[in-house]
Amino acid sequence: MIYPFSKNVLSENSLASTSNSSKSFIELMDTTLRDGEQTEGVSFSAGEKLALAKKLLEEVKVDRIEIASAKVSALEHDSCRQIFSWAAGAGKLEKVEVLGFVDGTKSVDWIDSAGGRVLNLLCKGSKRHCTQQLKKSPQQHFADIKETVLYAQSKGFIVNAYLEDFSNGVKEDLSYVLDICEGLFSLGVKRIMLADTLGVFSPEDVRKYVPLVIKKFPGHLFDFHAHNDYGVAVANSFEAVMAGCSGVHTTVNGMGERAGNTPLEQFVPLLLDFGNFSCNANELKFSSISKLVELFSGRRISKNHPIIGAVVFTQTAGIHADGDKKGNLYKSKLSAKRFGRKTRYALGKLSGKASIEMALREYGIQLAPEKLKEVLAKVVALGGKKESVTKEDLLFLVDETQSNGHAKSFEVVKYKMVSESGKKPLAKINVLIGGKKYSAKAYGDGGYDAFVKAMKKIFEKKKISFPELTDYEVRIPVGGKTDALVETKIIWKRGNRVIETVGVSTDQLEAAIKATERMANIVLLLS
Numbered sequence: 001m002i003y004p005f006s007k008n009v010l011s012e013n014s015l016a017s018t019s020n021s022s023k024s025f026i027e028l029m030d031t032t033l034r035d036g037e038q039t040e041g042v043s044f045s046a047g048e049k050l051a052l053a054k055k056l057l058e059e060v061k062v063d064r065i066e067i068a069s070a071k072v073s074a075l076e077h078d079s080c081r082q083i084f085s086w087a088a089g090a091g092k093l094e095k096v097e098v099l100g101f102v103d104g105t106k107s108v109d110w111i112d113s114a115g116g117r118v119l120n121l122l123c124k125g126s127k128r129h130c131t132q133q134l135k136k137s138p139q140q141h142f143a144d145i146k147e148t149v150l151y152a153q154s155k156g157f158i159v160n161a162y163l164e165d166f167s168n169g170v171k172e173d174l175s176y177v178l179d180i181c182e183g184l185f186s187l188g189v190k191r192i193m194l195a196d197t198l199g200v201f202s203p204e205d206v207r208k209y210v211p212l213v214i215k216k217f218p219g220h221l222f223d224f225h226a227h228n229d230y231g232v233a234v235a236n237s238f239e240a241v242m243a244g245c246s247g248v249h250t251t252v253n254g255m256g257e258r259a260g261n262t263p264l265e266q267f268v269p270l271l272l273d274f275g276n277f278s279c280n281a282n283e284l285k286f287s288s289i290s291k292l293v294e295l296f297s298g299r300r301i302s303k304n305h306p307i308i309g310a311v312v313f314t315q316t317a318g319i320h321a322d323g324d325k326k327g328n329l330y331k332s333k334l335s336a337k338r339f340g341r342k343t344r345y346a347l348g349k350l351s352g353k354a355s356i357e358m359a360l361r362e363y364g365i366q367l368a369p370e371k372l373k374e375v376l377a378k379v380v381a382l383g384g385k386k387e388s389v390t391k392e393d394l395l396f397l398v399d400e401t402q403s404n405g406h407a408k409s410f411e412v413v414k415y416k417m418v419s420e421s422g423k424k425p426l427a428k429i430n431v432l433i434g435g436k437k438y439s440a441k442a443y444g445d446g447g448y449d450a451f452v453k454a455m456k457k458i459f460e461k462k463k464i465s466f467p468e469l470t471d472y473e474v475r476i477p478v479g480g481k482t483d484a485l486v487e488t489k490i491i492w493k494r495g496n497r498v499i500e501t502v503g504v505s506t507d508q509l510e511a512a513i514k515a516t517e518r519m520a521n522i523v524l525l526l527s
Contacts, residue, residue: 023277024241024277024278025277025278025279026241026246026271028062028064028247028248028268028280028281029062029063029064029066029097029223029250030056030062030066030249030250030251030252030264031065031249031251031261032251032252032253033049033053033066033067034099035066035249035256035257036251036260036293036297038256039255039260039297040257041298042255042297042299046075046082048296050079050082051292051296052289052293053067053083053087053096054086055285056289057087057090057092059282059285059288060264060281061280061281062264062281064096065095065096065097066098066099066249067096067097068080068098068099069100070100070101070110070111071107071110077110080098080111080116081115083096084096084115084116085115088115093116094117096116096118097116097119098111098114098118098120099122100119100121100122100148101121102121102122102123102141102144102148103148104144104147104148104151105148105151108148108152108155112155112157117158118157119159119160120160121149121159121160122164123141123163123164124141124163124164125162125163125164125166125169125170125180126165126168126173126176126177127176128165128169129164129165138179138180141180142180145183146183149161149184149188150187158190159187159188159189160193161184163177163180163192163193163194163195165197166195166197167195167197167200167201171205177213181213181217182216182217185220190221191220191221191222191223191246192220192222192223193223193224193247194213194224196224196225196227196236197225197227199233199258199259200230201226201236202236203236203239206236206243207242207243210224210239210240210244211243211244214243215244221246222245222246222247223248224237224241224245224247224248224249225261227256227257227259227260227261228262229259231259233262234263237267238267238271241275241277248267248271249262250263251264252289252293253265253293253297253305255293255297263306264281264286264289265286265290265306265308266306269307273333273334283338283339284339286308286339287341290308300473307334307339311344313341313342313343409434409524410431410432410517411431411517412517413430414429414430415428415429415451416428417451419447424443424445424450425443425444425445425447425449425450426442427441427442427443427444428441428454429441429454429455429458431455431458433462438458438461442457447509448509448513451512451513451516452516455516464524465494467499467523468493468494469490469492470493470498472489472491472512473488473489473490474488474508475488486507487503488504488508488512489501489515490502490503492519501516501518503515503516503517
């Protein structure tokens with residue numbers, strides 16, 4: 001034993017009683033604002049951090065958040081001060097945590113001066129890190145830990161402790177890990193956080209090694225902090241709670257250093273559906289917090305990212321649409337409605353009649369069998385050419401089928417953009433609406449902004465409300481050159497309806513104009 005303390009500190013008589021509820025409650029500590037910000041090239045502003053902190057605690061309802069590392073910069077100190085000030089007023093100050101270091105009074109004073117009250121102390125969880133990085137013996141490291149913990153407690157702090165590189169430490173020298181845990185709990189540390197710092201644990205490793213520690217300290221609190229280097233952070237976090245951890249660390253969208261951390265939006269459904277566990281997280285808010293993190297970080301998630309990706313509730317194969325039509329045969333616990341989303345039926349070369357019927361339901365349209373067959377043939381043909389077919393495009397195909405292909409209701413006949421350094425771009429446009437010509441011009445902050453403002457003037461003349469642009473995505477082929485085709489996808493919102501349009505051209509601005517022209521036609525069809 002290397003740490004002197006009274007044995008009765010860990011006696012079972014002094015331990016907290018376990019819950020009588022049938023499900024074990026799991027705490028979620030979200031570290032998007034600290035570890036998530038260690039994603040390469042990502043830095044949140046003070047205002048962004050405050051907005052995310054509020055949303056995470058008040059809407060998503062995670063139990064705790066970690067917002068920064070101590071001593072980073074004066075700007076980070078001000079960011080923490082703003083969050084602590086809000087949290088104190090909202091009665092949530094003890095839910096806001098900062099990573100600090102074994103440095104005597106420095107980290108504690110930095111956090112204290114910003115208004116914080118929770119220190120997550122970074123301790124060495126492997127003997128190798130202790131002796132080789134710190135160049136200290138375990139006894140010396142613990143003496144330094146004790147100094148920092150006691151000082152923090154004198155300031156009224158709650159102290160938690162990270163075991164950095166725990167995953168390697170527990171494999172290499174279990175006695176070191178057990179001794180440091182025993183010493184930390186003897187000092188009154190509230191919880192110990194087991195960190196797979198390098199993401200080297202497998203689920204089998206978690207099952208094997210985590211219980212070796214937790215069972216030695218029954219009744220004490222342990223969190224698990226996973227990294228996703230092998231793509232198993234979610235699985236490892238689930239194994240950790242199965243092994244007895246009472247808390248898990250997550251980040252929104254799986255943000256974090258290297259391959260990232262455990263994604264909040266993936267872990268919670270797994271926790272609730274595959275174990276006897278409960279948590280406070282509000283699944284209906286996962287999409288909105290994900291979009292906010294995407295916006296602030298500039299890091300888009302993949303379209304097939306579980307739970308929150310753009311296409312994860314989209315059925316592509318016609319047989320799936322048929323099964324859902326006849327009895328929801330291709331649905332599971334992961335329903336779109338559960339997360340505040342909608343099931344979609346993709347249109348393309350794999351579509352069947354049921355795909356068309358399910359997509360048209362949203363518009364209250366029902367086609368005769370022969371017309372349905374004709375529309376299906378057009379959809380399959382377009383899909384075979386790798387052309388994007390949205391449910392909005394389906395309206396045109398239906399309209400074309402029933403009217404034998406009349407002219408577009410709205411058409412951009414001519415446009416001119418004038419761009420000059422030091423001046424705002426000017427757009428001049430001529431359009432046809434139902435065969436009648438309209439013209440407008442407008443200045444904007446960019447060429448497309450000027451075009452949209454000119455479009456809005458024409459819509460105002462026609463007394464038609466112009467949709468709100470909610471997302472704008474540009475895609476070029478892998479390895480594309482300066483003359484490559486550009487695909488611009490724009491998502492619009494008009495009332496409760498979301499409209500998705502795509503334009504393709506070798507010119508990015510023209511691609512956006514084509515997508516906007518399609519939106520205008522859809523609005524006219526629906527008006």
